[in-house]
Amino acid sequence: MILDLLAVYRNNADGDRLVIDNYQLKEGLYFKLYGSQQEPEVLRIEKKMAYSDERWEFLRTADFYSQLVDMNKPVDPKKQIHSNNMYAVAFKAAGLTGGAKAVATFRDSVVRYYQTLRSPKKEDAAMLADYLLPPPDVQVIESNQDYVLSLIDYLQQQIAEHNLKDTTYVKLYFAVPLPDYIRESKRYLIPKIFNKNDYNVTVEGTTYGLSNSNMGMNAKKPFLEHKTTAFRAPFRVGVDDALATRNMFIWLDGQQDEAGKPITDGYLPIGSSRVFALVKTGEKRQDAHYLHLAKGMQPVIDEYDFLPGLTQEIMPVLKLENFLRLENFEPANIHNRAQLELLVDDLLFNKNLIRNYFNPAPKPSDWLSAFQVNLLLRYREALRNYFRKGEQKDFAACVDGLSQSMLKEMLHRESYSRLEDTKVAKALNLRLSLLKYFNIKEKADMGDRLKSLAEGLKEKLITDKTDSLVTCESDQEFYYYAGQLVRYLVAQSQAQNPTYAMIDHITDARDVNKFKQEILRLEKKYTHALHLKNTRYNKLLAAVMGYGCVTDKVTGFDLFLAGVASPNIIYFMEKEEGK
Numbered sequence: 076m077i078l079d080l081l082a083v084y085r086n087n088a089d090g091d092r093l094v095i096d097n098y099q100l101k102e103g104l105y106f107k108l109y110g111s112q113q114e115p116e117v118l119r120i121e122k123k124m125a126y127s128d129e130r131w132e133f134l135r136t137a138d139f140y141s142q143l144v145d146m147n148k149p150v151d152p153k154k155q156i157h158s159n160n161m162y163a164v165a166f167k168a169a170g171l172t173g174g175a176k177a178v179a180t181f182r183d184s185v186v187r188y189y190q191t192l193r194s195p196k197k198e199d200a201a202m203l204a205d206y207l208l209p210p211p212d213v214q215v216i217e218s219n220q221d222y223v224l225s226l227i228d229y230l231q232q233q234i235a236e237h238n239l240k241d242t243t244y245v246k247l248y249f250a251v252p253l254p255d256y257i258r259e260s261k262r263y264l265i266p267k268i269f270n271k272n273d274y275n276v277t278v279e280g281t282t283y284g285l286s287n288s289n290m291g292m293n294a295k296k297p298f299l300e301h302k303t304t305a306f307r308a309p310f311r312v313g314v315d316d317a318l319a320t321r322n323m324f325i326w327l328d329g330q331q332d333e334a335g336k337p338i339t340d341g342y343l344p345i346g347s348s349r350v351f352a353l354v355k356t357g358e359k360r361q362d363a364h365y366l367h368l369a370k371g372m373q374p375v376i377d378e379y380d381f382l383p384g385l386t387q388e389i390m391p392v393l394k395l396e397n398f399l400r401l402e403n404f405e406p407a408n409i410h411n412r413a414q415l416e417l418l419v420d421d422l423l424f425n426k427n428l429i430r431n432y433f434n435p436a437p438k439p440s441d442w443l444s445a446f447q448v449n450l451l452l453r454y455r456e457a458l459r460n461y462f463r464k465g466e467q468k469d470f471a472a473c474v475d476g477l478s479q480s481m482l483k484e485m486l487h488r489e490s491y492s493r494l495e496d497t498k499v500a501k502a503l504n505l506r507l508s509l510l511k512y513f514n515i516k517e518k519a520d521m522g523d524r525l526k527s528l529a530e531g532l533k534e535k536l537i538t539d540k541t542d543s544l545v546t547c548e549s550d551q552e553f554y555y556y557a558g559q560l561v562r563y564l565v566a567q568s569q570a571q572n573p574t575y576a577m578i579d580h581i582t583d584a585r586d587v588n589k590f591k592q593e594i595l596r597l598e599k600k601y602t603h604a605l606h607l608k609n610t611r612y613n614k615l616l617a618a619v620m621g622y623g624c625v626t627d628k629v630t631g632f633d634l635f636l637a638g639v640a641s642p643n644i645i646y647f648m649e650k651e652e653g654k
Contacts, residue, residue, distance in 0.1 A: 076376070077286060077288065080343060080364055081319055081323055083343050084319070084326070088319075088351075091139075094323070094329075095139050097329040099329050100120045100126075100135055101120070101244055103119075103239075104120075104233060104234065105118045105119075106118075106233075106247045107133060107134060107248055109250050110249075118130055119237055137163065140256040141158045141160055141163035143157060144268065144287055145373055150192060151187055155170060155181070155187075158188075159260065160259035161215060165244060166181070167241065167243070167244060168243045169241035171245070172239075181227065185220060186224075192211060192216055195211070196266075198272065202266045202272075202282060203266065206261065208258060219249060226247075269284030269287055269317060270284070270285040272284065282314055283313055284312070284314075284317065286320055287317065287321070288321055288324045324373070327374055327376075328368065328370070340365075340366065340367040342365050343364040344361050345364070346362070357386075358410075362381075362384065363382050364381055364382070365378075365380045365385075367433060380464055385465060387411040387412050389409060389411055392410055394406070394407075394408055394409075394511075395407045395408070395418070396507070398503075398523070399495065399641045399642075400526075401500055401504070401642070402642070403496060404501055404504060418505060419458070419505070422501050422502040422505050423478060423485075423502055424443070424481075425443060428455065431455070446484050457470050458470060458473075471513040474510065474515060478506040485502060486499055486582065487574070487575055487578075487579055487582070490575075495641060495642050500640035503633075503640055507525070508522065518633070521634070529641060529644075532552075535614075537644070546622070547622035552618075553619060553622045553631070555637060556615055557590070558638015559615060559645070560619055561639055564600075564601055565597075567604035578597065581593040581594060582636075587626075594620075611644070615645070
């Protein structure tokens with residue numbers, strides 16, 4: 076994976092320029108030092124602020140070349156100084172805000188830091204021997220150390236004037252040519268770039284080791300170590316590849332969208348591109364690497380896939396239809412998975428799907444119940460793989476069970492009396508559209524059936540002016556009529572905020588007799604609010620209670636829910652007659 080991504084990165088990178096152009100300075104107080112010849116230049120870096128002058132450009136580049144690989148590989152053994160070379164000193168403001176004791180500790184840290192730079196370890200010097208770097212300039216090291224120590228009072232004053240928090244960085248960079256930073260960065264990085272030098276091997280004068288990026292084989296996490304083979308490391312790369320891989324991960328970690336928010340997943344297209352970035356796929360088919368970054372002390376790719384011929388386009392177009400004939404619902408043609416993803420996220424998950432794709436432990440809230448969290452955890456991999464990778468099979472297989480379970484839970488939690496104006500009704504339109512699009516067995520034409528059921532009920536209750544009885548002529552009519560009946564009964568509640576949880580016993584019924592009994596129980600509860608001469612209601616009740624289903628098992632939840640969520644035919648009649 077890493078070598079595949081590295082090939083694409085190198086094809087677009089111009090040395091270190093690509094990663095530096097994307098590099099972001101951390102919040103903090105930065106100083107450009109000129110020695111005794113000139114006062115330091117100061118730049119306060121704050122979040123959500125844009126910078127572009129020469130001073131910022133120098134500090135950004137110097138900071139890039141002065142980073143530690145990670146905090147487990149410091150120059151300062153006690154980890155008080157967080158930079159890597161003689162021209163840089165980075166520390167937290169707390170190092171100079173704790174009185175005389177803190178100042179003494181800071182002095183010791185600076186001396187210890189420069190002493191380590193002056194006298195590198197023998198094993199480090201051995202690795203550097205092949206790279207023709209000159210020995211450390213002891214005179215410059217000592218001069219820089221003394222100058223930094225002379226700035227303590229000045230730095231304390233600047234920290235106080237800028238009201239820095241103790242955890243905010245203070246970073247000092249000497250105004251030397253940038254090639255000096257590059258040279259000293261290599262002096263630090265080459266011995267530290269591998270995960271652990273114990274795994275290094277030398278072949279024909281070239282050192283190969285275990286990459287430190289996206290890899291771990293330390294004593295606490297030896298999960299990747301090969302226990303049963305002659306080689307313990309899963310793979311090794313050369314120094315140049317390890318350095319380039321580090322740059323690639325820094326570049327990935329710095330990706331931002333137009334609003335300045337971090338980009339944590341996207342695609343690296345394979346092929347030439349004027350703008351190389353972690354992007355969303357377009358309609359055009361292309362080969363691409365998909366990856367997701369887990370942010371932390373170091374970025375980690377926790378999901379990766381190579382996707383040949385990837386496109387966001389949906390073929391054929393998915394038609395979002397208004398099967399329930401809702402007043403405030405616009406049908407649409409869905410042309411790509413990104414559009415559909417937003418719909419599913421909004422209507423079925425109340426905008427809690429995308430934001431929890433990689434959340435290891437989503438928590439219930441007012442917007443997502445514990446039951447819905449369980450559904451999210453159960454189905455999100457199939458959803459993510461379809462929307463982000465185009466893998467349709469598992470998504471199509473879960474559409475029915477997921478959307479039905481989610482709709483039941485949404486119905487039970489809904490309190491708005493006009494159910495046809497809620498997400499429940501809109502989500503049912505989406506469910507029926509998906510069942511039709513993916514041709515789900517025995518349910519693909521359910522949405523179309525609803526249209527004829529609604530027209531048939533209207534014909535019986537409104538168009539037919541005789542006193543003839545209304546009857547159910549099929550199980551489909553039975554469930555749809557039952558939904559219309561229950562919707563009318565719920566509307567009789569005088570509670571301030573009634574919820575549809577009151578019909579739990581109906582939706583949870585497993586056999587038809589129990590289903591009917593629970594409807595009658597609800598009818599008895601609101602007898603006081605029902606008009607004896609409401610012939611439309613009475614006909615509908617008689618039709619539902621007088622019908623015998625083909626099977627005793629309840630099989631028509633969708634049609635029942637459609638009856639509940641659709642505009643109620645009884646109310647339509649009352650409006651027509653001015654009631």
